[in-house]
Amino acid sequence: MNTKLKVSEISKIYPGCIANDKVSLEFGSGKIYALLGENGAGKSTLVKILSGVVKPDEGEVFLNNERIKLNSPLDAKKNNIGMVFQHFNLFETLSVFENLSIDSDKKDEDLRVLVNDILEKYNFKIDLDIPVLNLSAGQKQKVEIIRCLIRNPKVLIMDEPTSVLTEQETDDLFISLKQFSKDGILIIYITHKLKEVLSLCDEVAVMRKGKVVSVSNTIDEKIESLANKMVGENLNTIKKKINNFKNSEEILKISNLNFKSDDPYETNLNNLNLSLKKGECLGIAGISGNGQNELFQILSGEIITEGTSIMFRNKEIGKLNPRERREYLMAFSPEDRISQAAVPELKIYENVALNNFKSSNFFEKGLVNEKKIKEHTQKILSNFSVNTDNVELKSQFLSGGNLQKLIIGRELITSPELLVCFNPTWGLDVGAINYIHETLIQINEQGKSSILISTDNDELLKLSDRICVIYKGKLSKIMNADTVTAEKLGILMGGGLID
Amino acid sequence: MSFDLNFIGILIGAIMASSVPLILAASGELITERSGVLNLGVEGMMIVGAISGFALMVVTDNLFFAVVGSMMSGLIISLIFGFLTQSLLTNHVATGLALTIFGIGMSAMIGKNFVGIPGKEFPLLFVNLKESIPFLGPVFFGHSIILYFAFGLPFLTNYFLKRTKLGLIVRAVGDSPVSASNQGINVTLVRYSCILYGGAMCGLAGAYLSLIYTPQWIENMTGGRGWIALALVVFATWSPIKVLIGALIFGGITILQLHMQAVGLRIPVQLLSALPYIMTIIVLVVISRDSRKIKLNTPTSLGQIFYKEK
Numbered sequence: 001m002n003t004k005l006k007v008s009e010i011s012k013i014y015p016g017c018i019a020n021d022k023v024s025l026e027f028g029s030g031k032i033y034a035l036l037g038e039n040g041a042g043k044s045t046l047v048k049i050l051s052g053v054v055k056p057d058e059g060e061v062f063l064n065n066e067r068i069k070l071n072s073p074l075d076a077k078k079n080n081i082g083m084v085f086q087h088f089n090l091f092e093t094l095s096v097f098e099n100l101s102i103d104s105d106k107k108d109e110d111l112r113v114l115v116n117d118i119l120e121k122y123n124f125k126i127d128l129d130i131p132v133l134n135l136s137a138g139q140k141q142k143v144e145i146i147r148c149l150i151r152n153p154k155v156l157i158m159d160e161p162t163s164v165l166t167e168q169e170t171d172d173l174f175i176s177l178k179q180f181s182k183d184g185i186l187i188i189y190i191t192h193k194l195k196e197v198l199s200l201c202d203e204v205a206v207m208r209k210g211k212v213v214s215v216s217n218t219i220d221e222k223i224e225s226l227a228n229k230m231v232g233e234n235l236n237t238i239k240k241k242i243n244n245f246k247n248s249e250e251i252l253k254i255s256n257l258n259f260k261s262d263d264p265y266e267t268n269l270n271n272l273n274l275s276l277k278k279g280e281c282l283g284i285a286g287i288s289g290n291g292q293n294e295l296f297q298i299l300s301g302e303i304i305t306e307g308t309s310i311m312f313r314n315k316e317i318g319k320l321n322p323r324e325r326r327e328y329l330m331a332f333s334p335e336d337r338i339s340q341a342a343v344p345e346l347k348i349y350e351n352v353a354l355n356n357f358k359s360s361n362f363f364e365k366g367l368v369n370e371k372k373i374k375e376h377t378q379k380i381l382s383n384f385s386v387n388t389d390n391v392e393l394k395s396q397f398l399s400g401g402n403l404q405k406l407i408i409g410r411e412l413i414t415s416p417e418l419l420v421c422f423n424p425t426w427g428l429d430v431g432a433i434n435y436i437h438e439t440l441i442q443i444n445e446q447g448k449s450s451i452l453i454s455t456d457n458d459e460l461l462k463l464s465d466r467i468c469v470i471y472k473g474k475l476s477k478i479m480n481a482d483t484v485t486a487e488k489l490g491i492l493m494g495g496g497l498i499d
Numbered sequence: 500m501s502f503d504l505n506f507i508g509i510l511i512g513a514i515m516a517s518s519v520p521l522i523l524a525a526s527g528e529l530i531t532e533r534s535g536v537l538n539l540g541v542e543g544m545m546i547v548g549a550i551s552g553f554a555l556m557v558v559t560d561n562l563f564f565a566v567v568g569s570m571m572s573g574l575i576i577s578l579i580f581g582f583l584t585q586s587l588l589t590n591h592v593a594t595g596l597a598l599t600i601f602g603i604g605m606s607a608m609i610g611k612n613f614v615g616i617p618g619k620e621f622p623l624l625f626v627n628l629k630e631s632i633p634f635l636g637p638v639f640f641g642h643s644i645i646l647y648f649a650f651g652l653p654f655l656t657n658y659f660l661k662r663t664k665l666g667l668i669v670r671a672v673g674d675s676p677v678s679a680s681n682q683g684i685n686v687t688l689v690r691y692s693c694i695l696y697g698g699a700m701c702g703l704a705g706a707y708l709s710l711i712y713t714p715q716w717i718e719n720m721t722g723g724r725g726w727i728a729l730a731l732v733v734f735a736t737w738s739p740i741k742v743l744i745g746a747l748i749f750g751g752i753t754i755l756q757l758h759m760q761a762v763g764l765r766i767p768v769q770l771l772s773a774l775p776y777i778m779t780i781i782v783l784v785v786i787s788r789d790s791r792k793i794k795l796n797t798p799t800s801l802g803q804i805f806y807k808e809k
Contacts, residue, residue, distance in 0.1 A: 053681055074683035089678035091671045093795045102664075102671050103682045131795055 003029040003064060003154040003186045010059030012045050019045035020056065021210040029154070029186040032177060034197040034218070037207035038230055038429035039399050043190045044086070046207075047157050050188075051083035052076035063154070077103070082148025086160040088140050092133040096143055099132055104150060111150070118149050122176055138169030145176070155186045162196060163427060174200050192230070192429045194223045208232050231431045243465060245277035251449050252276040252418060257309040257318075259294055259473075267291035269298070269473045276418070276451065281444050283464030283481070284453045285489050291473040292453050293335070296422045299451065300332040301325045313417065326355060331416035333407055335423045337400065341407045344396035348388075349377040351395050352410050376413070384409030385435065401432025408439060419443060419450045425459060437463060457489050471495050508637035510754065516642065516712060518750030519649040520545070520704040520721075524728035525735075525742045526652045527700025532732055533660065534693035535673040535800035539595025540580055542725025543602025544698050548573040548705025550606040550613070553716045557616055566645070566706050573702020574695050576602060581694040584804070585687050591802045599725070607718050618714025643711050645703065652700075656739040669693060673798030676805040686805050701725070727776075734783035737796040741786060749779040 005027040012020040019042045027033050037043045048054040050061065052070040061068055068079050076083065090099050097112070104111050115128065124142050132140060141161060148156055158177070162170045177200065181187050189201055197204050198218055206214045206229040214229050252275065259269040269291050276282050286292055297303040298310075300322050307316040317325055322332065334340035342351045353362050353373045361372045377391045384405045388398070395403060404424060411419060421440070425433040440450060440463055453470075454460050460467055467484050469476040469492035476492050488498050524541050531538050552569030556562060580598050583589045621643050629641030660666040668689060672679045676686045704724075709716055727749060735741035752775040760771055787793060 051681075072683060073681050077683060085681065089675070089681045091674040091678060093674045093797070093799060094667070094670060098667055098671075102667055103684075133794065 003184070004062075005155055005186060005188075006062040006065075007046070007050070008060045008062065010046065010049060010056045010061075012042075012049065012054065012056050018210045020049070020059075023059070023207075023210070023212055025205055025212060025215070027155075027186055027188060029184050030181065031202040032181050032187045032189055032200055034201035034204040035188060035190045035207065036192065036194070036197055036204055036226060036230060038192055038431055039401065041207040041230075042210040043207055044159060045210075047083065047159050047188070047190055050076065050081060050155075050157060052081075077151060080152060080154040081157070082151060082153035082155065083157045084141065084144045084148065084159065084161060086163060088144055090132045090140055090143060093131055095129050095131055096126060096135070097128040099143060100128075100147055100150065103147070114150060115146060118146055122149075122179060136169075137164040138166065138172070141165065141169075141173070149180075153185055155188065156180060157188045157190070159190045160192070161189075162191070162193065170196075194226050194230075194430070197221075197226060198223065206230055227430050230429075231434075243279070245280045245465065248277040248279060250275055251278050251313055252451075253311045255309060255311075257298065257305060259298060259303060259305065261294070267294055267473045269294055272475055274468070274475065274478060276449050278417075278449055279444055279447045280465045281440070281450045281452060281463055282478070283460035283467040284451065284470055284475075285457060285460050285467060285493060286453075286455065286470040287493050288455050290470050290493075292422065292455075292470060294473070295470065296332075296334065296420065296453055299420045300330075300334070323355075326414075326416075329415070329417040331411035331414065331419045333404075333411055333419065333421045333424055335426065337403050337407060338396070342395045342403060345394060347392050347394055348381075348398070348406065349374050349391040351406070352377045352380060355410060356414075380406065380409040380413050383413065384439070399432075401428045401435075404428060404432065404436060408436065412439070412443065415448075417448055419448065420453070421450065422453045423455060424452070425454075425456065433459075457486050460489070461486065469493055504634040505637065508634040510758075512637045512642070514747065514751040514754050515638070515650070516646060516750075517754055518746040519646050520707050520712070520724050521728050521731060521746035521749060522649045522652060522743055523645075523704035523707065524701045524725060525731045525746060526649075526656050526739060527697040527704075528728060529656060529732050529735075529737060529739060529742060530659075530669065530700075531693045531697035532801055533673045533737060533798050534669050534690050535676055535798050535803060535805070536584065536690050536694055537591045537595065537802040538577065538580055538598070538694060538697060539592060539729065540577070540598025540602065541697075541701050541729050542721055542723065543599035544573045544576050544701035545602075545705040545708075545721045545725045545728075546606040546719070547576050547602045548702030549709040549720055550610045550705075550716060551702070552706030553618070553709040554609060554613055556619055556710060557613060560619070562619060562621060562710065565710060566703070569706030569710075570699040570702045573698040573700070573705065575698075577694050577698020577701070580698070581691045585690050585694070588804050588806060590804070603719065610716050610718060613716040614718070616716065618710065621711045621714065643707075645707050645711065649707075650743070653739040653743040660739070670798075673800055676800050676803070680805070680807055686807070690805070701728075704728070727779075731779070731783075734780055734787065736783075736787040736793045737798065738787075738792075741783060744786070745779055745783050748782050749775050752778050 007023060007025050010020050010023040023046055035043050045054060049056045049070065052073045052075045055071060061070060063079055070076055100115060101108060101111055119126065124146065126139055126142055132143065135143065161173060165173060177187055191197060198221065201218050204216060204218050204221060204226065205212055206226065208230065254272055254274050257269065257272040261268055267290060274282065294303065298305055301320055302322060305318040307319045310318040312328055312330060315328060317328060338344050356362055362369055374391050381389055386402045386405045386409065388402065398406065408424065425436050440452065443450060452460065452463055461481065461484065464481045466478050467481050468478040469489060471493060491498055524545055528538065528541050548569040551572035552565045555568040556565035576598065580594055583594045584591050623641050623643055625640035629636040660670060668684055672684060672686050672689045680686045705721060708720055713720065731742050731745045735745050756771040756774050760768060
């Protein structure tokens with residue numbers, strides 16, 4: 001069965017933004033197509049149009065040379081176009097089977113047989129009778145995929161499917177997708193992750209600011225060439241000059257620190273020792289869940305420890321809370337931007353005021369000095385190239401990259417001596433990642449120190465002066481970054497030993 | 500007070516009758532809420548149902564028209580709510596409160612001419628059986644058709660939600676209207692239907708009060724029963740069977756405490772009057788402790804405005 005899908009001159013204009021500008025693309029079954037672009041490049045709008053959720057202002061869609069109308073999701077289903085959304089479209093309180101049966105015309109018994117066949121064929125293991133809210137993200141995605149497969153799709157569109165998956169789940173997904181492709185399903189894979197494009201897809205179309213800027217075979221592309229097409233300018237490859245800090249002043253010292261948790265889902269930390277020099281960046285690698293969360297909270301003061309176990313600029317700070325530590329010129333950028341670092345429902349300037357309760361400028365006699373806070377916020381927005389100048393905007397409407405810039409900016413504008421970051425570029429697009437990396441290098445050049453806890457090894461190797469690995473709550477020995485390779489890190493992260 | 504069996508049977512019959520308006524209104528509201536719509540206008544819809552049922556009975560002298568008319572009027576007034584919240588996307592809470600205030604005011608205005616007019620006798624079923632069988636007779640027989648309908652309704656509602664395709668769709672919309680819409684379900688239509696059904700049931704609950712329970716028109720005669728029905732739905736954690744249990748406990752303790760007051764027990768009257776509210780909440784909280792079940796029964800999108808992307 002050969003399937004040809006063609007979109008022709010598709011345009012969609014939202015107030016203040018052209019989401020799709022005369023987009024034309026052709027796809028044929030037997031291949032996996034990547035649709036690559038930064039956040040906001042118009043990929044999601046295009047796939048929403050293909051799945052009938054959004055109507056285009058102009059343009060046509062052809063399936064096997066016939067023009068099809070996609071006025072509603074039902075039309076997409078009728079034309080055998082299946083779609084797995086980035087944010088799952090499942091009903092959490094309904095059982096897996098109910099989720100599948102809701103849009104099926106088949107009898108329950110027949111459907112159950114069909115679903116079991118699909119489960120067996122693709123080696124999926126899912127209990128059909130438990131509520132969806134008990135499933136892991138990877139399993140939920142499988143339910144979404146099964147929902148498409150029930151209808152014998154000709155086209156399967158995956159919108160940023162790996163953003164919520166673990167590495168193992170991602171591998172499983174890729175195996176399944178290749179199998180679907182062999183079975184004759186046309187697959188369109190939307191992503192901003194370059195590595196995935198190269199390892200999974202046959203052809204890649206790059207979108208930027210609503211336009212298709214390039215279509216090519218992935219074998220002709222490299223990570224750098226795709227990144228440049230995506231961002232539209234030549235990205236400078238960042239590589240930090242590694243310095244020797246032997247004679248520099250010691251700024252932070254953690255000695256014999258232990259943390260034992262009552263919560264079975266937390267990791268205990270055993271006998272941590274580390275020291276940090278002025279102007280240095282210490283990278284901490286590890287597979288997530290090995291104690292990074294707890295380590296970050298110990299550094300930020302969310303977990304209080306013995307006073308003497310943490311010395312910062314020769315002061316005991318182990319017992320201080322986050323606000324008090326900020327007064328000693330420490331700054332923190334937590335992993336979870338939406339729920340830990342910022343309050344999504346609050347406006348930008350309100351979020352800026354949140355970590356500055358003590359600032360005499362912001363609060364006078366218990367009253368909020370809005371004007372001062374707004375001026376200060378305006379400064380952060382322009383200094384850290386946050387892509388808005390509206391301080392009244394609710395933070396939830398900022399993209400991940402802009403929110404992270406705002407958070408880092410909020411922390412850095414007070415000129416701290418130490419910045420602790422936890423996965424600062426998680427889920428961001430290339431442009432924003434580059435900006436954050438440049439900023440982190442800059443603060444080291446200004447003689448400020450940083451601790452970078454990250455699960456991204458490339459990032460650690462790029463930015464750190466020294467690196468260590470956390471595994472099951474224990475730190476490895478601290479190594480100079482120029483002696484460390486990705487392989488060495490991999491061994492240590494898996495619990496192995498080197499040297 | 501004599502404790503003969505027949506008296507207890509009559510007492511139980513009275514308790515059942517007093518819980519009918521609660522069961523009807525709460526079952527209707529339960530469907531509305533399961534679709535994700537929070538309609539706080541239950542009291543308003545009930546009282547409009549009560550006056551229109553009574554007025555139609557007086558004007559047409561036909562109880563069938565009166566009952567159907569009361570349901571229609573509950574439906575029409577809930578249509579206002581539906582139009583405001585679903586088409587004009589107004590806030591559910593504020594709109595529902597306005598609906599209650601509007602309903603109470605309008606019923607008082609219409610009802611002015613109907614105060615003091617005696618009601619008509621509503622036909623009761625199986626009256627001869629009621630008198631011939633001791634205890635069970637007064638419990639099961641000699642009630643109006645609406646009472647039998649009300650006691651069947653929670654089971655029908657449960658079956659509808661758990662076993663039918665339409666019920667599944669209602670639950671899906673209440674869980675996530677965005678996902679439902681992306682699956683091609685017409686969320687607005689589903690929610691409108693649930694709102695109108697809830698309105699009709701509240702209208703019927705009102706008619707039961709003014710045509711059967713106390714057959715006359717008194718201003719404000721629902722007396723907060725709409726609010727109790729709303730609370731029942733929440734404390735029963737959106738389970739129709741628990742709504743029935745809650746309504747019976749509330750009706751039961753209301754009747755019993757009246758008897759206790761009459762007997763002259765040395766318990767402060769205020770405490771006795773508060774007893775139905777306290778006991779109903781305690782019992783429902785205790786039987787609904789399972790947090791997993793609560794999570795599964797709670798309509799996640801309750802009270803959220805749904806806006807379809809264009």
